[in-house]
Each structure stands twice: as C-alpha cells, then as structure tokens.
Amino acid sequence: MPDVLSAPLVVEFPFTRSLGPVQSAFLTGLRERVVLGVRTTDDRTLVPPVEYDPVTAEEIRDLVEVTPTGTVTTWAWNHAPRRGQPLTTPFAWVLVRLDGADTALLHALDAPGPDAVRTGMRVRVRWAEERTGAITDIACFEPYDGEAGEPGATGKSVPAGGHSGVFGDPITGIVAPARLDYTYSPGRAQSAYIEALSARRTVGERCPSCRKVYVPPRGACPTCGVATAEQVEVGPRGTVTTFCIVNIKAKNLDIEVPYVYAHIALDGADLALHARIGGIPYDQVRMGLRVAPVWTEGARYPDHYRPTGEPDAAYETYKELL
Ligand SMILES: [Zn+2]
Incomplete structure (x- = not known):
C-alpha cells in the first residue's frame, strides 16, 4: 500500500456583511471608545447587544452605554495564540460582564500567566490605538483594581436608535476575513493517483462489481458502494465529453480568456476528469x-x-460518460 499523502491547505475568503441598526451602533460606539448594550423591556442590559430579546424574541432597540470595566465570569488559558487572534503572546479567553450589563462579552485578557487569572477578577477595556468600528477596537481586557468606571465617560448620551447623530458616520458593514488552515489528506486511492501522476501516468481504480474504472479514484464505487483496489492505468489520450467557455479572468491565474474547460474521458476510464483545452481556438472545441x-x-x-x-x-x- 502506498503512503497516504497529506499537505497543508488554506481556505481563505473575505466575508462582507451588513450590520443592521444594533450591531451598527455597537461597532460605531467602539470606534468612539463607548461600549453600548441594549436594554430589554424587563430591564436587562445585553452586551454585546442583539436585535431581538433571546427570551421573548421581542425586537429591542433601546441602546444604553455601559462602563468599560467589568468582572470575569469564566475563562480559559490560550497557550499558543494563532494567527489573527487578539494577542500574539499567550493570553486568557475571558467572558467579561461589564459593569451595568447582565450578560458577558467574549474577549482576550492580557495576563502574565494562568495563575494571574481567576473568575471574579476585575478587568477593564484596553482600547486599540487606531479604531475602525470593529470588535478589535477593544484590543483586549487588562487586570484592573480601581473603581468601576462611569458610564457616559465621553460625555455623550445615546438616544435610542439615534446613535449616528452622536458618533458621526455610522459603521454599516464589516469585512470579516474567514480563514481555515488545515492539513488535507486525499486518502489511499487519491494518494496513489497523485504518486502515479508524478511519473506522468494516470492510474484509476476498477470496481470489482460493475468493472467501471474511476479516474481520479475515490476508493469506492459511487454506484455499487464497494471498495475499489485494482489499479488500472488509463489514457494518456482521451475524448472531450462536454465543455464550457470561460470568459472571466481568474485572479492569480495567468490564462488568457476566453478559454475552454472540458470534461475529458481518458481512454479506459469510466469517469471524466476536467482540464483546460489549449492548442485550438476556443470556438473550435467540440464534443468528441x-x-x-x-x-x-x-x-x-x-x-x-x-x-x-x-x-x-x-x-x-x-455518451454514458456525460
Ligand atoms: Zn461499481
């Protein structure tokens, strides 16, 4: 059995979202070093604020400022911060109930070590020097043994639903980069396929039941559901079964458009793979x-x-391969 391959793989994309009135107020407030919560009809204050009461599902819009000081309600030590996390040195993830709030906010606490962190400890917001209207405007929390801060430290009151008049241009949307770093293993069958490709051979696997040859192999027959093991070399030539003309130039891809991307059934294979067609004008590519x-x-x-x-x-x- 060949070794099973693995390789690092990164999936990354920017996720653009609009905020709605409550999140907009919250992030706009952070830019101005003000933490806003939202007050429910039974007089609880939720921080971070939400648009609907999690108990009654009632729409809530009554914004209220809370203080930048609070109490740790629970925590976990992060020994090895990863890319994009709030701090680059080891820190505690903490839930902080800010003074004046009834719910807790998740953030990072800058502390020298886990021995310096405990539930019930007092902390305060450390503001980022440059603030843009994002949760990262709170750089982190830090231990604090002073008095509770005063709400309204900025001297601004927050009219319900009217924060834009207080804080200037409201933040209406954010770009949240999503990134997933992981190790991909293609498994036994595709590892053998990739190994063979490095010798410029294309090797599929035959189903012991229906005798079809799958390229690239998946390790099992998708029709019969049985494991495949018998290796079969196919190609190198093949037949275009179907194709599309690509008119959009992809980022980081140095291919002139338009070009043709096709399904190709290699000789001896019962599954078409896909690849670009070159060496022929795009409008002369055809099935067969x-x-x-x-x-x-x-x-x-x-x-x-x-x-x-x-x-x-x-x-x-x-025709059976279309
Ligand atoms: Zn089969």
Missing part, C-alpha cells in the same frame, strides 16, 4: 474532440490538453 495531455517541466499535473489530430470520437463511445 480527441486530446492528449501537455506537461510542463516540474508540474505534477498536465498543464492542459491539446488536440491529437485524430478523427473525433463517435458519440456512442462516450
């Missing part, structure tokens, strides 16, 4: 076109497929 891989130096995959010059394959020979 016979193609062969073009490798570039050092690449692990064919760069693209080009026409072989053979007569087109008859529709009957690939």
Whole structure:
C-alpha cells in the first residue's frame, strides 16, 4: 500500500456583511471608545447587544452605554495564540460582564500567566490605538483594581436608535476575513493517483462489481458502494465529453480568456476528469474532440490538453460518460 499523502491547505475568503441598526451602533460606539448594550423591556442590559430579546424574541432597540470595566465570569488559558487572534503572546479567553450589563462579552485578557487569572477578577477595556468600528477596537481586557468606571465617560448620551447623530458616520458593514488552515489528506486511492501522476501516468481504480474504472479514484464505487483496489492505468489520450467557455479572468491565474474547460474521458476510464483545452481556438472545441495531455517541466499535473489530430470520437463511445 502506498503512503497516504497529506499537505497543508488554506481556505481563505473575505466575508462582507451588513450590520443592521444594533450591531451598527455597537461597532460605531467602539470606534468612539463607548461600549453600548441594549436594554430589554424587563430591564436587562445585553452586551454585546442583539436585535431581538433571546427570551421573548421581542425586537429591542433601546441602546444604553455601559462602563468599560467589568468582572470575569469564566475563562480559559490560550497557550499558543494563532494567527489573527487578539494577542500574539499567550493570553486568557475571558467572558467579561461589564459593569451595568447582565450578560458577558467574549474577549482576550492580557495576563502574565494562568495563575494571574481567576473568575471574579476585575478587568477593564484596553482600547486599540487606531479604531475602525470593529470588535478589535477593544484590543483586549487588562487586570484592573480601581473603581468601576462611569458610564457616559465621553460625555455623550445615546438616544435610542439615534446613535449616528452622536458618533458621526455610522459603521454599516464589516469585512470579516474567514480563514481555515488545515492539513488535507486525499486518502489511499487519491494518494496513489497523485504518486502515479508524478511519473506522468494516470492510474484509476476498477470496481470489482460493475468493472467501471474511476479516474481520479475515490476508493469506492459511487454506484455499487464497494471498495475499489485494482489499479488500472488509463489514457494518456482521451475524448472531450462536454465543455464550457470561460470568459472571466481568474485572479492569480495567468490564462488568457476566453478559454475552454472540458470534461475529458481518458481512454479506459469510466469517469471524466476536467482540464483546460489549449492548442485550438476556443470556438473550435467540440464534443468528441480527441486530446492528449501537455506537461510542463516540474508540474505534477498536465498543464492542459491539446488536440491529437485524430478523427473525433463517435458519440456512442462516450455518451454514458456525460
Ligand atoms: Zn461499481
């Protein structure tokens, strides 16, 4: 059995969201070093604020300022901060109930070590020097043994639903970068497929039941549900079964548009793989076109497929693969 491959993989995209009136007020307030909560009809103050009462589902809009000091209600030590977390040195994740609030806010506490953190300890907000209207405007919390701060320290009162008049341009949307760092393992079957590709061979696996050959192999037959193991070399030539013309230039991809992306059934395979077609004007690519891989130096995959010059394959020979 070949070794199972693995490699680091990063999935990353910016997530743009609009805020709505309450989150807008909260983040706009942070920019001005003011923490806003929202008051429910039974006089609880929720920080961070929400738009609907979590108990009654009632819409709530009554913004109220709370103080930047509070009490740790629970915590966990973070030994190894990761990229994008609030602090680069080890810190405590804490839930802090700010003075005047009835709920707790999750954030980081800058402390020298876990021995310096306890439930019930007093903390205060450390503001970021540059604030943009984001939760990171609170750089972190820090231990604090002084008196409770005074709400309204800025000298501004907050009219319900009218924060924009107090704080200037409201923050109406944020871009939250989402990033997932993980180790991807393609599993036994695809590892063997990738290993073979490094020798410019394309190897699929045959189902012991229906005898179909899957390329790339998935380790099991999607029709019969049984494990596949018998390796079968296919190609290198194949037939275009279907295709699309790509008109959008992808970021970081040095390919002139328009170009053709096709499903290609390699000879001997019962599953079409997909690849770019080159060496032919995009508007002359057609179903049944016979193609062969073009490798570039050092690449692990064919760069693209080009026409072989053979007569087109008859529709009957690939119609089951569409
Ligand atoms: Zn099968």
